[in-house]
Amino acid sequence: MQKEIRLLKWVTSWMFNNVNYKPPELPSLFTAVSAGEKAVDAGTYGESTQTFVLERGQVVEVIVQNNHMLNHPVHLHGHNFQITHRSGGGINDTHVAQNPLRRDTIVVNGLGALKFRFRADNPGVWIFHCHMEWHAHSGLVATFVEAPMELQKNHSSVIQLPTGSDRICVDAAGQSFEVGQPSSKEEQCASQGADQSNLTPIAA
């Protein structure tokens, strides 16, 4: 008796709000410090980064409703959030603890819900993601861009962007240049029609 066995390629990807996160060509932090006033517009960062732009001092409440049966340890960079609700079901309870648990990582239960709050008092670009790495790699990531205009004012003294970032305009133009080419990077980018705003000099 013959049995046929089919091997199927099964592709699984995870997402928040039907957005499958993909790392942007230009890292979101670089966009935040180089996009001028457009940095406050979430669309500037690209749809697949699922960006939320926060104002300085805002109290942010995040509700995660897990529509899948697996638990996910979700992690937020840049903050210790207060957990105000966690359940095995939906958000059906308005009770907030007097002294809520503070964490930067918490499991959202399978088919459960999680609610947490933090104050946007730490300008930066912070990702929110599942800490099971393959879930994050396959898309379970969102981005909080916090007080980008303040970040632009202060970044040169607090953020050291890697020197390799000056190649981004080159990559964006789909060209590469030989090391040691005498013309300035600005000239190289201009000749390729690339956006020079990525070349904003970063003070040491």
Ligand SMILES: [Cu+2]
């Ligand atoms: Cu996960």
